[in-house]
Amino acid sequence: MLQRVYDGLIYMNNQQYRPLHSVPTAMLIIGAAFLGSTLATPFYLPYQQTFGFSEFTLTQIYAIYVLGNMVALLFLGRLSDSLGRKPILMAALLLACLSTLLFIFAAGTIWLFAARLVSGLAVGLASSTGTAWLVDIDAEHHTEHATVRAAGANFAGSAIGPLAGGVLYQYAFAPMQLAWVCYLAALAGVLILLYRVPAGRPTASGRPDLWPRIAVPRRLRRYFITPALTAFCVFAFIGYYLALLPSIVQVILPSGGGLATGAIMFVLFMGGLGALLAERRFPCDRSMRIGLILLVPALCTFYLAQREASLWLLILGTLLTAAASGMGFGGSLRVVGQISPSSHRASISSAYYLACFVGASIPVLGIGLAAVLWGLSAASLIFTVVTSLLVAAALITRRSRS
Numbered sequence: 001m002l003q004r005v006y007d008g009l010i011y012m013n014n015q016q017y018r019p020l021h022s023v024p025t026a027m028l029i030i031g032a033a034f035l036g037s038t039l040a041t042p043f044y045l046p047y048q049q050t051f052g053f054s055e056f057t058l059t060q061i062y063a064i065y066v067l068g069n070m071v072a073l074l075f076l077g078r079l080s081d082s083l084g085r086k087p088i089l090m091a092a093l094l095l096a097c098l099s100t101l102l103f104i105f106a107a108g109t110i111w112l113f114a115a116r117l118v119s120g121l122a123v124g125l126a127s128s129t130g131t132a133w134l135v136d137i138d139a140e141h142h143t144e145h146a147t148v149r150a151a152g153a154n155f156a157g158s159a160i161g162p163l164a165g166g167v168l169y170q171y172a173f174a175p176m177q178l179a180w181v182c183y184l185a186a187l188a189g190v191l192i193l194l195y196r197v198p199a200g201r202p203t204a205s206g207r208p209d210l211w212p213r214i215a216v217p218r219r220l221r222r223y224f225i226t227p228a229l230t231a232f233c234v235f236a237f238i239g240y241y242l243a244l245l246p247s248i249v250q251v252i253l254p255s256g257g258g259l260a261t262g263a264i265m266f267v268l269f270m271g272g273l274g275a276l277l278a279e280r281r282f283p284c285d286r287s288m289r290i291g292l293i294l295l296v297p298a299l300c301t302f303y304l305a306q307r308e309a310s311l312w313l314l315i316l317g318t319l320l321t322a323a324a325s326g327m328g329f330g331g332s333l334r335v336v337g338q339i340s341p342s343s344h345r346a347s348i349s350s351a352y353y354l355a356c357f358v359g360a361s362i363p364v365l366g367i368g369l370a371a372v373l374w375g376l377s378a379a380s381l382i383f384t385v386v387t388s389l390l391v392a393a394a395l396i397t398r399r400s401r402s
Helices: 003-014 022-039 041-049 055-063 065-076 079-083 086-105 110-143 145-169 175-195 218-252 255-279 284-308 312-340 341-376 376-400
Strands: none
Touching: 003 376, 022 086, 022 175, 022 312, 041 055, 041 110, 041 145, 041 175, 041 218, 041 255, 055 218, 055 341, 065 110, 065 284, 065 341, 079 086, 079 110, 079 218, 086 110, 086 175, 110 145, 110 341, 145 175, 145 255, 145 284, 145 312, 175 341, 218 255, 218 284, 218 312, 218 376, 255 284, 255 312, 284 376, 312 341, 341 376
16 A cells, blocks of 8 residues: 555656756745744743643643654655655645644643644654755755755745744734734745645655665764764854743843744744855854854853843843854854755755754753743753754764864
């Protein structure tokens, strides 16, 4: 049965093959996926008040979607190399629709866990496959814009999500339902666009390999370590930042916290997009180095903003975080695009995004546990010190590989 399904997919791809030139559609898919991953951020505290769960449970809900990411990237990330990009992206968008329905009808904490888990699966598939698709398109035209487009779509979607959620939370009726209904309509539009795009040939032959492994060819691993560690550090800080931001804003601005949280996140990701566009003027290795160096003052400023409950320090920390994330993410993603051969593009993209998603989620769980044991201030200090040490390790690794 599985063989017939696989043969049918290959036949469909070969029969309908035409070169894929739909850059806007690919970027919309990536942006829509990341929009869904941040849309819920202004609603986390209202969910906590409505369903009555603890701070540690809140960090678990935030971080659980890494499990979906890991399933997508370890088991399914290479499927589009064998089956083609379009079928996998269709599946990713349908999973995003399922996650959205779970949020709409959420009646308890378990619904939030399920919604985040399915969202992680959708984002993992969409990000790795969408990036590989953009690289395919660029390879046909001998350009080097794919990774910048993928990262730009990531930042744009991540910026729009919390701002839209914050505005709806502040002014709309039944905002926690309306936000997800609007997102579901947007997903339906993207699905229609993708359906109209011709399918492409797989880039790798043979049956799909579902064995769980990080599929970076041995000869490329020494070049992959530094961008992967850079991505881990950048996204660890972003995950920590986003997990704590609603609580910090609620202390600083008790009224209008949801809208302020969305606005600050919009500044964070749009600033990251601006840094991403600026980093194209530098060699990718230099961009990585600048991003890593900027992470240390960003970490320290955000810790002080949390400790002192200072809006100005929070804004400064947000701007430093935006610059560090744009330079570090953009530079490391460009390195990954340069070292990826066509037959392994999706698999290497999956390995890279695995480092991103693990960084964005696992440290947040550690913060939640440390906060239970020693208090949030001590947990934040531990995170700041450990992440700074990882930044130093990334810089040393980069130097040894150059």
